[in-house]
Amino acid sequence: MILDQSAKKAFNSFNQSLWKKLERKEITRTQLFEGRFHTFFKNYFHMEIDGNVCSAQYLSYLAHGHEEIDGASQILNDLFKVNKQILLATNGVFKTQIQRINDAQITHFFEHIFTSEKIGVEKPDPRFFEYLFAHSHALPAKTLIIGDSLSSDILGGINAGIDTAWFNPLSTQNFSQIKPKYQIENLSEIKQFT
Template sequence: MEARFTTLLFDADDTLFDTTRNEEQTLAALFQEKGLPYDETVLARYRAISREMWGAFEQGRLEKAQVQHGRFARLARELGLSADTSDFFPSFHRLSLERLILEPHALEVCRELARTRRLYVITNGTAAIQRPRLERTGLAPFFTDVFVSETLGVQKPQPAYFERVLQAASAQPAHTLVIGDSLTSDIAGANRAGLHCWWYNRAGAANPGTATPDREIHDLAELL
């Protein structure tokens, strides 16, 4: 990595944490805890609903609480379940914290980068679980701060989100690099804010051309 990048802004979900696998295990555990039938159809439907609703949140069409709780209510409706989903969200995150999985090489890469650079987490996720996730996985010592959209009052990919992060971190745009897996949130947000960005594309997904990363990487070790 170029020496000019002294401030690194890491997305959390599916960049530092393997949220895809965590989500699969957590949803299965949640349905087992609630005594509800579970199979791959449930997971596929949940992911489709979650992807759609988080996309609406990024666009400012939904509030975060509507996504957090509403995805489970909608899932139950679409599956024809009569379950009361009012406590699904806190249960899901409790179970999620018990099943944390880091992306490959995340720990060693962050440890090495933190020797010479300042690392921050940038996320639209739930504020209450961000620091516990870092602490439980051993990442906490390598990060100077965590910037959560609900705390800042604006979400990725809005330019104002990145402006507030840069101000809080006393970082210069020319020396700041965004690293994330989401084209619509991380990369598009960095583009709109005029920041350099690397797309972490572990799955080898196609880029439809809606966002332009400076570089595409498939392993976090490529950051070294």
Template sequence: MAEDKSEIEHPKSEIKKYKHIFFDLDHTIWDFDKNAEETLHELYEINRLHEIGVPAATVFIETYTRNNHQLWAEYHTGKITKTELRETRFKRTFIELGVHPDILPVAFEDDYVKLCPTKTNLFPHAHETLEYLQSKYTLHLISNGFKEASTLKIGNTNIGKYFDKVIISEVVGINKPDKAIFEHALTVAGAQKHESIMIGDSLEADVYGALNFGMDAIYFNPFNAPKPDDVPMQVNGLRELMGIL
């Protein structure tokens, strides 16, 4: 029951009454990996990548996903720029798979950026959960994604109606986990730390970013990765949030 779960999360005397919930977008609501996989399967065929030595779409997707996750982690922490991320992820993937630099598909990144945000796969029960939470709390988004892509993702999936404020790191000029973006988000939302909670898939950007700022956080962990001991709350699916919030 929801009441019992809440008591597990917070001692009975300290059960918190939240007013604002801040969500991450990619990998938390919008299923980035599934949408990217669909996009890359299409682009593999369109660009006839087998003709330049990429053995299979599955191998290409697996290699790209690993490289992309690593580069996004570097972008979160300010080690690389948006331009560097976009210039590197496919080039590194093609070269790793043995494609000669002279025959890399030059428009591949641009085609991917145009197509992927039009995909509409969300994590299971996203609309149901957001509709339920919106009836009890004011919901917001804080995303480290890029403005143009995030706007398309939100619009094409019809999730914008659930969120009062949408904070995009590229617009603000600060990425999670920097405390300044959480401070900015609270100011924009008219919220306070003690009445707010962050939900996201990235331990570093979302969970530790919020916790180090002094705001509660829930780790969205759909693939059941090991949970660090210093992470107080996690869910494996969005629907679980309906039972604890």
């Protein structure tokens, strides 16, 4: 078995398709985590593996990997200095996300960290945002969600009736029906909304 660029690309595409199914409630988190490696290895490499073991190892590696998006620390610091309330909202695995945020040394910027795993529903479900607003001091009319996913972050914000900004650093064309209020290519552009 060779894990070359072709295999990595195929896995990333397959993995993203599963996350999209999760967002649409077509599968459960358990089905995603238990099935993604087993199914991928069976279909791509014609191998039978224990998907749970592979998933646990993958999440362990993922938890210890983080790469700062250009300007992220600076914009977080700038917003924090002017007392902007910063919340983190993710569909990612709680333990993995917390480890990555801690390792990146940015935990102190966030007043709250909301994960779908703890809330029990995934973005874009409006209940995710109902929970967020019920458990923070954020007000929908004064909230802007900034995210890189049209189907979870931006659609979730639209479903919740809040302003949305699509972080699109590669200037990817949006062919979907999901229309963010704003689009930014660089995190420094967030300053225009403060």
